[in-house]
Structure formats: C-alpha cells, structure tokens
Amino acid sequence: xxxxALRAEPEATNADVLSAALERRYSAGFVTDIETDSLPPGLxxxxxxxxxxxxxxxxxxxxxRLAAYRHWLTMTPPNWAKLDIAPIxxxxxxxxxxxxxxxxxxxxxxPKLLETYEKLGVPLHERARLAGVAVDAVFDSVSVGTTFRKxxxxxxVIFGSMSEAIREHPExxxxxxxxxxxxxxxxxxxxxxxxxxxxSFVFIPRGVRCPMELSTYFRINALNTGQFERTLIIAEDDxxxxxxxxxxxxxxxxxxxxxxxxxLVALARASIKYSTVQNWYPGDENGVxxxxxFVTKRGDCRGDDSxxxxxxxxxxxxxxxxxxxxxxxxxxxxxxxxxVALTHHRQQADTGTKMIHIGRxxxxxxxxxxxxxxxxxxxxxxxxxVERSAAGARNYTQCDSLLIGKRCGAHTFPYIEVxxxxxxxxxxxxxxxxxxxxxxxxxxxxxxxxxxxSMIVDGFCRQVFRELPMEFAVEAKKLLEVSLEGxxx
Amino acid sequence: MSNAFAVxxxxxxxxxxxxxxxxxVAWLDAARRAxxxxxxxxxxxxxxxxxxxxxxxxxxxxxxxxxxxxxAAARAVDAQALALPGVNGPRMVxxxxxxxxxxSYIDDLPEGLELQPLASVxxxxxxxxxxxxxxxxxxxxxxxxxxxxxxxxxxxxxxxARIAAPVHLVYLGAPAVAxxxxxARAVIELGADAELAVVEQHGGAGPHAHxxxxxxxxxxxxxxxxxxxxxxxxxxxxxxxxxSAFRLAADAVVTLHALELGGALVRHAITAALEGDRACxxxxxxFAPGGRQHLETRLDIRxxxxxxxxxxLWRGVADGRGRGVLHxxxxxxxxxxxxxxxxxxxxxxxxxxxxxxxxxxxxIHADEVKASHGATVGQLDERALFYLRSRGxxxxxxxxxxxxxxxxxxxxxxDNAPLREHLAARLAQHLPRLAGDVEA
Numbered sequence: 001x002x003x004x005a006l007r008a009e010p011e012a013t014n015a016d017v018l019s020a021a022l023e024r025r026y027s028a029g030f031v032t033d034i035e036t037d038s039l040p041p042g043l044x045x046x047x048x049x050x051x052x053x054x055x056x057x058x059x060x061x062x063x064x065r066l067a068a069y070r071h072w073l074t075m076t077p078p079n080w081a082k083l084d085i086a087p088i089x090x091x092x093x094x095x096x097x098x099x100x101x102x103x104x105x106x107x108x109x110x111p112k113l114l115e116t117y118e119k120l121g122v123p124l125h126e127r128a129r130l131a132g133v134a135v136d137a138v139f140d141s142v143s144v145g146t147t148f149r150k151x152x153x154x155x156x157v158i159f160g161s162m163s164e165a166i167r168e169h170p171e172x173x174x175x176x177x178x179x180x181x182x183x184x185x186x187x188x189x190x191x192x193x194x195x196x197x198x199x200s201f202v203f204i205p206r207g208v209r210c211p212m213e214l215s216t217y218f219r220i221n222a223l224n225t226g227q228f229e230r231t232l233i234i235a236e237d238d239x240x241x242x243x244x245x246x247x248x249x250x251x252x253x254x255x256x257x258x259x260x261x262x263x264l265v266a267l268a269r270a271s272i273k274y275s276t277v278q279n280w281y282p283g284d285e286n287g288v289x290x291x292x293x294f295v296t297k298r299g300d301c302r303g304d305d306s307x308x309x310x311x312x313x314x315x316x317x318x319x320x321x322x323x324x325x326x327x328x329x330x331x332x333x334x335x336x337x338x339x340v341a342l343t344h345h346r347q348q349a350d351t352g353t354k355m356i357h358i359g360r361x362x363x364x365x366x367x368x369x370x371x372x373x374x375x376x377x378x379x380x381x382x383x384x385x386v387e388r389s390a391a392g393a394r395n396y397t398q399c400d401s402l403l404i405g406k407r408c409g410a411h412t413f414p415y416i417e418v419x420x421x422x423x424x425x426x427x428x429x430x431x432x433x434x435x436x437x438x439x440x441x442x443x444x445x446x447x448x449x450x451x452x453x454s455m456i457v458d459g460f461c462r463q464v465f466r467e468l469p470m471e472f473a474v475e476a477k478k479l480l481e482v483s484l485e486g487x488x489x
Numbered sequence: 490m491s492n493a494f495a496v497x498x499x500x501x502x503x504x505x506x507x508x509x510x511x512x513x514v515a516w517l518d519a520a521r522r523a524x525x526x527x528x529x530x531x532x533x534x535x536x537x538x539x540x541x542x543x544x545x546x547x548x549x550x551x552x553x554x555x556x557x558x559x560x561a562a563a564r565a566v567d568a569q570a571l572a573l574p575g576v577n578g579p580r581m582v583x584x585x586x587x588x589x590x591x592x593s594y595i596d597d598l599p600e601g602l603e604l605q606p607l608a609s610v611x612x613x614x615x616x617x618x619x620x621x622x623x624x625x626x627x628x629x630x631x632x633x634x635x636x637x638x639x640x641x642x643x644x645x646x647x648x649x650a651r652i653a654a655p656v657h658l659v660y661l662g663a664p665a666v667a668x669x670x671x672x673a674r675a676v677i678e679l680g681a682d683a684e685l686a687v688v689e690q691h692g693g694a695g696p697h698a699h700x701x702x703x704x705x706x707x708x709x710x711x712x713x714x715x716x717x718x719x720x721x722x723x724x725x726x727x728x729x730x731x732x733s734a735f736r737l738a739a740d741a742v743v744t745l746h747a748l749e750l751g752g753a754l755v756r757h758a759i760t761a762a763l764e765g766d767r768a769c770x771x772x773x774x775x776f777a778p779g780g781r782q783h784l785e786t787r788l789d790i791r792x793x794x795x796x797x798x799x800x801x802l803w804r805g806v807a808d809g810r811g812r813g814v815l816h817x818x819x820x821x822x823x824x825x826x827x828x829x830x831x832x833x834x835x836x837x838x839x840x841x842x843x844x845x846x847x848x849x850x851x852x853i854h855a856d857e858v859k860a861s862h863g864a865t866v867g868q869l870d871e872r873a874l875f876y877l878r879s880r881g882x883x884x885x886x887x888x889x890x891x892x893x894x895x896x897x898x899x900x901x902x903x904d905n906a907p908l909r910e911h912l913a914a915r916l917a918q919h920l921p922r923l924a925g926d927v928e929a
Contacts, residue, residue: 080539082852386866388841403856407823412851418866421838430861431853 039096045069048194051096055163055197058170068183068193075187081350082379082411083319088257088292095195095228155211157241158203162230165201172203176234180263180300180327188259189296192228196261199229204239204270213469215244231262235270237303242273244472258317260295268303268330273311275468276324277476280316282483285374287346290318297324301333301359309336310353311467313476315483318347323381325354328362328390335364338464340476342483343376343408352382352399352413357390357423368399369461372408373484379411386423393423401431402460404453404484454481492550495532498670499525501556502636509639511611511622520623521636528632540628543814543846544756544785549728554670554700556637561587564663566694568592571659573720575907576688578654579604581642584661585699586671588640592659601650601683607641607674618643621676621706630730634672634702641674641703644687648680648710655686655718655905662701662727663694675705679713679741686716686905691751693724698753703731709741711765717745718903720912723752725780732758739765739794746903747774748912749784750919760789763797763825770799773899777919778811778843785814788832792820792858796827804896805836806920807843818850819860826857834864837895839888869895885921893917 039047048069052062077088152159158169166173183193204210235241258280264272274297283290293316299308310324326335337353355364370378380399401410412429434456442452458465458477465473502525511517533550534541558564561584571582571592581604582592588606595604610618626632642658660673679685689705701723709715723729729752735743749755761770770790778784790799805813819830836845849862869891877887896916903909 401851401853403853403858406856408856409852409854411853412849412862414849414864416847416864416866417844418836418838418846419844421841421843421868423838423866424868425864425866427847427849427864428861429849429851429863431851432859433856 038094041094042091043093043095043195047095051195051197054096055166057166060174061166064178064183065194068190069195071184072187072190072194075184075190077187081321081381082377082413083321083348083350085292085319090191093257096197151211156205156208157210158201159214160201162196162199162201162232165232169201169203172234173201173232176232176263176265177230178263180265180298181261181296186296188294189261192230192259192261192296196228196230199231199260200233201231202233202241202243204235204241206236207238208236209239210241213242213244227256227258227260229260231260233263233272233274234265235267235272235306237268237270240271242469243275244469245274245276257292258294262295262297262324264299264308266299266301266303266306266308266333269305270303271307271309272299273309274299274324275472276310276312276314277468277472277479278312278314278316278320279479281318282316282345282347283318285345287318290347291316293317293320293322295322297322298327299325299335300327301330301335301362304330304332304359306330306333307335309338309467311338311464312340312351313464313468313472313479314339314341314349314351315479317349320347320349320351323352323354325356326364327356327358328364329358331359332361333359334362337364337366337368338467339368340371340461340464340480341369341378342371342373342480343378344373344483346375348377350379350381352380354383355385355395356383357386357393357395359390361392362390363393364395366395366397366399367463368397369464370399370401370410371404371457371460371484372401372410373404375407377409377411379413380429381413383415383417384425384427385415386418386420386425388419390420391422393420393425395423395425397427399429400460401429402457403431403433454484457484492532493553494550495529497553497555498633499529505556505637509637510608511615511639514615516619517611517615517622524626524632524635527626528629528636531629533629540787543812544754544783549700549754552668552700555667556670558585558587558663558665558669558671560665561585561663562589564665564694566592566661566663571690571692573657573688573690573908574911575905576655576657578652578656580657580659581606582659582661583640583673584663584694585665585669586638586640586673586701599652599654601647602652602656603643603645603647604656605643607643607676608639610643611639618676621674627732630702631704631732634674634704638672638674638702638704642676644675644677646679646683646685646713649682650680651684652686655688655716655908657688657690659690659692660701660703661692661694662697662699662724664697665699668698668700670700670702672702675703675707677705677707679709679715681710682712683710684714686718688718688720688908690719691721691723691729693722693727693751695724696726697724698726698728700728700730703729705731705733707733707735707743709735709737709743711738712740713738714741715743716904717743718905718908718912719745719747719749719774720915721747721749721751721755721757722915723755725751725753725782727752728754730756732760735759735761735770737761737763737765737768737770740767741765742769743771744902745770745772745774746900746912747772747786748900748916749774749776749786750915752782752784754783756785756787758787758789760791761799762791762793763799764793766794767796767798768794769797771902772799772801773803773902775804775806775896775899775916776813776815777806777808777896777916778813779807779809780811781809782811783814784811785816787816787818789818790820790830791822792825792828792830793822794825797825798829799831801832801834802899803834804899805834805845805847806839806892806896807836807845808839810840810842812844812846814846816848816850817862818852819862820852821855821858821860823854825855828855828858828860830858830860832862834862835895836864836866837892838866838868839892889917889921892920896920
C-alpha cells in the first residue's frame with residue numbers, strides 16, 4: 001500500500017496503517033530470469049584458479065588470491081560484534097556467477113537486465129546522461145555496461161570494472177590493491193581477496209577534478225551467489241572525486257553473503273567522497289532471508305592535506321556489519337563519517353567507523369544516526385585513535401539513537417584511545433524515543449502520526465542527508481520513509 | 490595453563506584449600522574446587538579478550554607468587570596513620586589479606602550493625618554465605634578470589650537501622666619476605682530502609698609488589714541508602730584487582746565516590762544491578778595515573794526495572810607514562826521503561842607519553858528511556874592558564890590549580906565534609922607528583 005493510498009482513506013486507524021504497512025512487500029524484490037554461468041557451490045584452490053582463469057587474469061593475480069585463500073584457511077570467523085549470525089556454510093556458496101553473454105556495449109545488454117535497472121530507477125543509458133551520472137553497473141559479479149567512458153577518458157580518469165583494470169592497468173592495480181586493506185586484514189577481507197569477482201576501479205590522475213559524479217549500482221541476482229566485489233579508488237595529488245554506490249537485491253529466502261572490500265587512496269591534497277545507499281533485501285518481518293552485508297571499507301589519507309569522506313545510508317540487509325574507516329596518515333589530512341542506519345523488523349546492524357590519527361593536525365568528524373524499530377538491533381561501534389605522532393589532532397563524534405517501539409535495541413560502543421596530549425577528542429551520544437511532545441505538537445497541527453514520525457526522523461537524519469549528492473538524498477529520504485512504514489503504532 | 494603464575498596458584502591452592510576457613514563444608518569445598526579448575530583451565534585473560542583489551546597481564550603471568558602471608562599479624566603498621574577525618578565509626582583492617590584485630594575496632598557496635606571477620610563466619614556458619622560463595626564467578630580474578638579468599642568482611646545492617654558513623658574498611662599491603670598474592674572478600678547487606686556509609690581504603694605499609702584481589706558483594710533491600718567512598722592509595726608497586734558488585738532493590742540508593750591514586754596496575758570493576766523500581770546508582774570518581782601506573786575503572790550499570798536512574802561522572806588525569814582507562818557501560822533492559830541514565834567522562838592528558846582510553850557504552854532495549862553519555866580527552870585551557878599566570882601564579886601552580894578544579898567536581902556531592910576535604914587534599918597532593926614520578 002502506498003502512502004497516497006493511505007491518505008485517501010482518512011478513516012484508516014493506526015491499527016490499519018500498521019497492519020497494512022507490515023504486509024508491505026519489498027518493493028525491489030523481483031528476480032530477473034536470465035541464464036547465468038556459475039561455478040558449482042564450494043571453495044577450494046581449484047575454484048579460485050577457475051575464477052582467475054575465467055577472468056583471464058595474470059599469474060601474479062592468481063597467486064595473490066591463492067595466498068589470501070591460504071591465509072583465510074588459518075583464520076576463524078570473528079564473533080565480537082553484537083550480532084546474532086546463523087553459521088555460514090562457505091562451501092554451499094557459489095563463488096562466481098556471470099551473465100552468459102558478454103555484452104560489448106549498452107545496446108547489447110540483455111533487455112531484461114536493463115528492465116531490472118529500470119525498475120530500480122538506475123539512471124543508465126539516456127537517463128544516465130540526463131542525471132549527469134556515469135554508471136558502471138555490476139550485475140551479480142561482472143560489470144556489464146559503462147557509460148560516459150569517453151568523457152572521463154578525456155579528463156584522464158580511469159573508471160571501469162576491476163577485471164578490466166587488472167588487464168589494462170596491471171601496474172596500478174598491483175601497486176595499490178591490498179595496500180589499504182591487506183589480504184589478511186580480517187576474515188571476510190581475506191575471503192574477498194581470494195574470490196573477488198569484480199568491482200569498480202577508479203583512478204583520478206594528478207590535478208584532475210573528476211568531471212562528474214561516478215556511480216555504481218550493485219545488485220545481487222542469482223540464488224545463492226555470494227557477491228564479493230572489490231573496489232579500488234585512487235586519487236592522485238590535487239585530484240577530486242565523488243563516488244556513489246547504491247545497492248539493492250531481489251527477494252530471496254536464503255541468506256546471501258556479501259563480503260566486499262573497498263579501498264580508497266588519497267594522495268597529497270586529494271579529496272575522495274564516497275557515498276552509499278544500501279537497500280539490500282532485509283529479510284521478512286520474521287527475520288527469514290535477507291543479505292549478510294559484511295564489508296571492509298577503508299580509506300587511506302596517504303598524502304598531506306588529503307581528505308576522505310564516507311557517507312552511508314543503511315536501510316537494507318538482514319545484518320549489516322561494517323566500519324568505513326580513515327587512516328589519517330598525511331599531515332593536516334581529514335576524515336569524515338556520516339551515517340544513517342535503520343533497522344526494522346529483525347534487522348541487525350553493527351556499524352560505525354575508525355578514525356586513526358597518525359599525522360599532525362589531522363581532523364576527523366563522526367556523525368552517526370541510528371534508528372531502531374520493530375525488533376531491530378542497531379549498534380554504533382567506533383574507534384577514535386590518536387597516535388603519539390598526531391600532535392594537534394582533533395575529533396568530534398556525535399552518535400544519536402532513536403527508538404521506535406518497545407522491542408528494538410540501540411547500542412553505542414565507542415572506543416577512544418588517545419596518546420597525544422595536544423589532541424582534543426569529544427564524544428557525545430544520546431538515546432531516546434520520539435518525544436511525545438513533538439508528536440502531539442504535529443498532530444495538533446493536523447499532521448498524521450505517520451507523517452509526523454517521518455518528519456521527525458527526517459529532521460533527525462538531516463545532518464547526514466545533506467552530505468549526500470542530491471539525487472541520492474532524495475532516494476535516501478524515500479527509502480527511510482518506506483522502511484519505517486508500520487513502525488508506529 | 491603452564492605459565493609461572495598459574496602453576497604457583499595450582500600448587501598453593503592444593504596446600505591451602507584444606508586449611509581455608511570453611512574447609513570441610515561439602516558445598517563450599519566443591520565450589521572452591523570448581524572455581525579453581527575453571528581458573529586453571531582458562532588461566533588469566535588474554536589480550537584478545539575484549540574486557541581485558543587495555544589491561545596487560547603478561548608481566549603478572551611470569552610471576553610465581555606465594556599465597557597469603559603467614560606473618561601478617563606481625564607486620565608493622567602505623568595505626569595512627571589510618572585515621573581519616575570524618576570517619577570515626579567501627580574499623581576493620583586487613584594486612585596482606587589477613588584480619589588484624591589489634592588495628593580494628595569492632596566491639597561496641599551501634600544497634601542494628603553486625604560487623605565481623607568473614608573467616609569466623611565461614612568457620613561457624615558457612616551456610617549463611619552460600620549465596621555468595623556458591624555463585625558463579627565472572628572472570629579469572631573472581632575465580633581466584635572465590636577459590637582462595639578465606640577472610641574479609643561481613644557487614645549487615647538490620648531493617649530500618651540508620652548507622653550514623655561511617656564504617657571504615659582498610660586493606661593494606663605490607664612488605665613480606667617475598668611478593669605474595671592475597672585475596673579478600675567483603676559481604677555487605679543492608680536491610681530495608683537501612684542507612685549506612687562505608688569508607689574503603691587501600692594503602693601500603695612499605696614498598697612491595699603484591700597482587701591483591703578484593704571482591705565486594707553489596708546488597709541493598711528496598712529503600713536502603715548506602716554511601717560508598719573509596720580512597721585507593723596502594724603502594725606504587727602493587728597490583729590490585731577489585732570488583733564491587735552492587736545489587737539494589739526498589740527505591741534503594743547508592744552513592745559512590747572513588748579516588749584512584751595509587752598502585753602499579755589497578756583495576757576496579759563496579760557492577761550495579763538496579764533490580765527494583767526507582768533504584769538509583771550514582772557514581773563519581775577520579776583516576777589519576779602518573780609514573781608508569783595503569784589505573785582502570787570499569788562500570789557496568791544495568792537498569793532492570795522501571796524508573797531506575799543512574800548518573801556517573803568521572804574525571805581522568807594522566808601524566809608521566811601513566812595510562813588511565815574508563816569503561817562505562819550502561820544497559821537498559823527490556824521493560825525498564827522510565828529509566829534515566831547518564832555518564833560523563835572528561836579526561837586531561839598532561840604528558841606526551843601518557844594515554845587515556847575511554848569507552849562509554851550504551852545498550853538500550855527499552856524505548857521510554859533517556860540515556861546519554863559523553864567523553865572528552867583534551868588538555869588544560871591555555872587561556873585559563875594564561876589568566877592565572879597574568880595574576881602572578883607560577884606555571885606549575887596554575888596547572889595544579891586548574892587540574893584539581895577539573896577533578897574537584899567529582900567530589901562535590903560527598904556529604905561527609907571533613908572526608909570530602911581530606912580526599913580533595915589527598916588529590917591535590919597527588920596531582921603535582923604525577924609527572925615527577927616518571928624519573929622514579
């Protein structure tokens with residue numbers, strides 16, 4: 001039931017609103033029926049060699065994957081997060097699924113595929129030009145279409161799939177891959193390093209300001225395929241780029257594992273802005289199905305005066321487990337993290353950031369907004385670490401949680417470790433429910449309870465939304481509204 | 490476990506268990522053996538253990554410590570030096586974990602107050618302590634303590650009794666032939682509507698590097714009021730691991746003030762379970778590590794019932810190579826509607842080699858609640874320093890003044906004025922020494 005339909009029925013009581021909304025279907029839940037070329041489920045060295053071979057990778061890449069795999073075998077899954085995770089059988093996952101025909105241009109792209117994006121509102125093809133966005137769409141694991149490549153190439157920007165980059169720019173990949181998130185960094189990063197299928201590669205050369213916002217839409221489609229993308233963004237001295245990542249997946253009854261790795265490298269005076277709207281299938285109201293979103297995202301402010309900014313809106317996935325982080329190595333470098341995480345029904349999120357201050361006069365800012373509804377469990381976990389070398393470091397952290405309903409949980413686990421006496425670190429957190437006074441005020445002005453909640457939530461998240469590029473901000477706001485339907489009552 | 494510490498514990502326990510007060514009571518023997526087996530199986534917590542992330546026990550692992558002090562009764566202690574202003578009630582003194590009747594006053598107790606050494610209760614009526622010694626232990630040191638603590642405090646306040654004079658509990662480490670480990674336990678029960686003030690003091694009667702563990706189980710029936718004040722000035726070589734576990738019934742109120750100044754490696758876990766409606770737990774404290782001190786306070790406050798309240802305000806000052814750690818966890822359980830919880834932790838980092846780690850945690854499972862926390866790490870305000878110096882104060886004095894003002898707020902709520910002034914004076918005396926300890 002849409003919001004308009006609800007308004008058309010003024011007699012609808014709260015209970016009606018609630019039950020109608022509870023029955024809402026996941027609006028992005030459809031399956032595109034196209035043939036896929038998949039490896040059988042299971043993981044061993046042969047599977048990794050097969051992935052590498054199918055992608056025509058050079059030997060060094062295969063060896064890198066195998067080394068990661070061997071390291072992964074020695075590791076145990078981490079269990080420190082405040083998450084209730086059903087055991088994952090890594091042998092029952094298929095580690096490679098690619099659309100069978102390899103399209104050479106957008107015109108050759110399977111119309112069904114394009115239709116899928118159409119339903120999601122991905123601005124591909126002409127719509128892409130209108131929206132001024134270049135799209136490298138990842139369908140399951142292989143990049144199927146890239147637009148605006150020419151315009152970008154003129155600027156010297158390399159934007160394409162990781163597979164292409166490994167073939168066409170091996171020297172860059174070799175230099176930077178794994179330099180921010182080493183292959184053995186953590187359990188899921190090691191798994192990703194071994195089996196990653198594709199992802200985006202961005203290179204902004206010295207002094208270039210990327211002429212448009214870059215965007216990738218990830219989509220998990222085939223049943224039981226883990227998606228393991230690997231994204232690498234390199235911004236050379238004095239360059240600038242804004243990258244948008246949106247995620248959505250069709251409805252599935254089994255949990256699907258998504259273990260991505262994103263590495264950002266900002267050299268001197270470079271600036272990278274990375275925005276995510278994550279709307280993967282969250283599972284139904286009983287916690288059946290849904291994506292496991294276990295992602296390692298880390299940015300390295302390697303050069304002086306560099307800047308990395310993460311913005312995320314997390315409304316999907318059964319379990320979200322990620323900490324987009326900044327290593328502030330260069331002097332006067334700065335890191336930012338803006339996050340809205342919403343959990344509803346039985347969704348769980350353990351997310352936050354790490355700000356590691358190493359260089360002098362480094363700055364970081366963390367704004368985290370958690371919203372829990374239904375039986376959702378939402379945790380902020382963040383580390384602010386000021387090393388001895390980081391004289392004059394400055395951090396400000398604000399994490400607020402909003403509770404909607406009696407059975408949800410909101411948790412805050414900040415870690416503050418300061419070793420430099422000239423650093424100033426501030427952390428503030430608060431947890432509350434939507435105040436009855438605010439609701440009463442809105443209702444006395446004739447605003448329905450649902451709309452009032454929506455307004456208040458929007459205000460609560462405003463600080464984060466304004467960091468998003470405009471078209472994403474609109475989508476994020478809409479997502480939040482849809483996700484919260486039925487939370488009030 | 491094969492490290493020197495665990496081997497020594499195993500050997501000492503085998504010899505000591507049959508001689509501990511209460512030995513021969515079947516359930517107590519079984520409980521002690523179970524705790525020992527669990528300790529020997531898991532050993533000391535590893536660095537990977539999240540709750541011990543900041544506390545390094547690697548040095549302790551290598552130390553084979555003797556258990557207890559056979560000559561504790563003969564250790565020289567200056568009884569005069571134990572007196573605290575505003576604290577003139579009954580006193581119990583423990584030296585290296587053993588009760589010293591000669592230094593204590595537990596005769597002539599006010600009506601409604603029961604105060605006696607735990608050892609005699611264990612020997613006479615162990616059954617009355619079943620709830621304490623039979624309970625499960627939370628971590629390695631709790632297990633050690635539950636296995637080996639043979640003495641300590643039993644304090645009971647009768648229903649409705651209001652004990653005017655504060656009870657003074659003193660735990661001293663005294664030099665012995667070799668460094669040793671002592672374990673003491675305090676069992677404190679306040680009946681309904683009872684009122685009591687306690688001063689827990691830790692000190693040293695000469696240089697030593699003992700390990701002391703103290704577990705205090707503190708239980709308040711409905712409407713009881715307890716003021717709990719801690720002055721921790723253990724010897725600079727001492728390792729001191731304590732747990733104070735408070736359980737509050739409806740309308741019970743605990744106000745805790747703690748000054749953590751001494752010791753080499755000190756860890757104080759404070760757990761407060763608000764198990765009745767409107768129970769309230771207030772904690773205030775200062776930790777001021779200097780030299781190579783590691784001072785850690787871990788708060789774990791659980792709101793279990795409606796309209797419970799907690800308020801925590803802590804200050805940390807780290808100088809020299811000191812490390813100050815505050816873990817402040819507040820949990821509001823489902824159903825604890827109307828709970829209000831607040832935690833503030835401000836810290837000053839005064840030296841390039843000191844470290845502050847602060848971790849305020851909120852876990853909220855109910856929605857009609859107000860919960861917030863804040864933590865800061867910074868340095869003295871340059872402008873305030875400049876102002877004081879422009880008024881003719883030397884830099885050191887200006888720093889000391891601002892630092893003690895920064896800490897002072899944590900003591901302001903202490904009702905016992907002479908004690909409050911004494912604690913403030915101890916703090917003021919301690920602060921300027923902080924940096925100087927680096928060379929020592």
